[in-house]
Amino acid sequence: MRLVLLAGVATLSSVIAVDVASARDRLSRECRREVVRLCGMDRSKIQSCFVEKRDRLSGKCTAQVSELVRERLGERRASGQAATSSAGAELIAYGSDPLQNLDFYAASASNAPLVLFVHGGGWKRGDKGNATGAYKAGHYTGLGYHFASTNYRLVPSATVEQQAADVAAALAELLRRADTLGIDRQRVVLMGHSAGAHLVALVGTDPQYLAGAGLTFDDVAGIIPLDGAGYDVPSQMGENQALLGDTYEQAFGTDPARQLALSPTSHAAAPNAPAFLILHVERADAKRQSEGLATALRSAGTPVELREVAGRGLRGHMEINRELGKPDYEATPIVDAWLKTHFGS
Incomplete structure (x- = not known):
């Protein structure tokens, strides 16, 4: 299963698709279950759900997601994927x-x-x-x-x-x-x-x-x-x-x-x-x-x-x-x- 997690816990400018199965060493089972309970398993609805309800994650799960997203941002930065500007800016x-x-x-x-x-x-x-x-x-x-x-x-x-x-x-x-x-x-x-x-x-x-x-x-x-x-x-x-x-x-x-x-x-x-x-x-x-x-x-x-x-x-x-x-x-x-x-x- 893939969960689309808005990087709003670390930055809402990037939407990162996280393969939860491969992220088991980064997100605890309890945290993965929290996200599923919060937003279900329909990939087409997860993004909007996460925007609206991310405050309901526990502090521990929020910290785990934040750390995972920061790692992904670091990987992007290391691979030359710079931060992007908004249109006209x-x-x-x-x-x-x-x-x-x-x-x-x-x-x-x-x-x-x-x-x-x-x-x-x-x-x-x-x-x-x-x-x-x-x-x-x-x-x-x-x-x-x-x-x-x-x-x-x-x-x-x-x-x-x-x-x-x-x-x-x-x-x-x-x-x-x-x-x-x-x-x-x-x-x-x-x-x-x-x-x-x-x-x-x-x-x-x-x-x-x-x-x-x-x-x-x-x-x-x-x-x-x-x-x-x-x-x-x-x-x-x-x-x-x-x-x-x-x-x-x-x-x-x-x-x-x-x-x-x-x-x-x-x-x-x-x-x-x-x-x-x-x-x-x-x-x-x-x-x-x-x-x-x-x-x-x-x-x-x-x-x-x-x-x-x-x-x-x-x-x-x-x-x-x-x-x-x-x-x-x-x-x-x-x-x-x-x-x-x-x-x-």
Whole structure:
């Protein structure tokens, strides 16, 4: 039997067919049974099933699949199969790991602002191409802005600290190429969805990540987190266990000090990135967490615009990422107006 496993546990940009019979030394019998119980044995349906239900795998099985996929990616890299870019984008590497790369979509104008997007996926999956949404790249380049969508290393093979460092490193690489790419260094915004919202908020509040890449908050004009719920990590740990299983524990561990250190709200005392636009849908924990981050930032004197847009629960959570940039989607003009104000164009 062949199972098509999305490499979303390590990268959603590659779909790898794994012959489970020949992978018995890499996937335990229990893990193989988990996948079969989750998605059955119909090869034509496994891929879409795995996309929708991969969160239901146990942490142990997720780790095994992640390691197997990383091996396959390493084999591809060794055989000269480089990472691929999305249509219309230039692929740029910012590190030596197969996941340390980004897609750059150029605006027609030179010396243009840049929107750098960071995908979501529970810190353990996602991809610069298929977790970005269909409208963002075309919409923002159409407004005269460069747009980039970055990959980053994934849990459990990397830590959240390394993921935040990857976001900063991706930005640093783009700014290093600013003259060649036509980027206006003074007009750069970080945008992220879900786990990506947490990461851009962390990079925008804890200066160590930008500093590690040779940057400061002066290199960022603003931060746009989209429907994140991990801004105050300790408060999320117990509440999300039933819904998300071990996702938060896998990402943030059980040490309260580390959880606090990875909480943007705990770093919101000045200095911070110059401005924030925080959006959330009608989702209780995202609303509470977004309001908490906004309050903490405002207390430090950081300008914040906090907006709720229509969309309930997890459906709304996915919609804000999928639909942003679509002209008739509620959040699109909100983001456009904020960018125009902070980009000055």
